[in-house]
Amino acid sequence: MKIGIFGRGRLGSAIAAAAGADLAWAIGRDGAAGATPDVVVDAGAAEAVESHVAWCVRRRVPLVIGVTGWRLPDLEARVDGRIGVVIAPNFSLTVALATRVAAVFARFAALEPRFDPWVAEKHRPTKRDAPSGTARLVAETMLAACPRKTSWRLADGAGAFGPHELSVGVLRAGSGAGELSFGLDAPEETLEVRHAARGPEAYASGALAACRWVLGRTGVFTMDDVARSVLDPIFAAEPSR
16 A cells, blocks of 8 residues: 655654555645555645645545645535545544544433533644644534534633533643543533543554555545444443443
């Protein structure tokens, strides 16, 4: 499997290092792609995603998108069953697990209204989008599972939150690769999950797993689809007695 990478920032460089001999090329904003690889990872800028999708569709090369802050509402129509595309605001398989746990938390909150679900994230100041794509994914996952919450809003101090809003906190400081937490808060108790990446290498193995998984598939998928073979048996398992 030969891998091409759009993007030579922190994430792209970590994936390139992990790919080793499987790396076909890795280019920055002004670089030119080399020979057509077996799969492409987009770890570049949000404004370049559209052109990278077009490049891969023309060459019938599957694409794994690890960029956040972009929007292509007609992505499925552009792909039109010609290639496989994995959309992954976060490549970590552990974050895929945490996202499923967030859905469980939210379903519990739907049954126990005294618990308020919440989401918070921290990244370095240079991160372009706020909240991050991962925080948005977790927030939307919790909203879908907790009908009494219908929208999310940044915890920016601009007025009190309404009963149907999910609070999302954002902090931009330091130099870490990123932290995400979510939880439930009630007057008498709290429950919280926290994920902290110690560097972009935390996402490289998941990116390579997505590259292997998407080969031979067509359509648009998520990181949860990639992780399904690992996560489904865990969540389907009967508790020991």
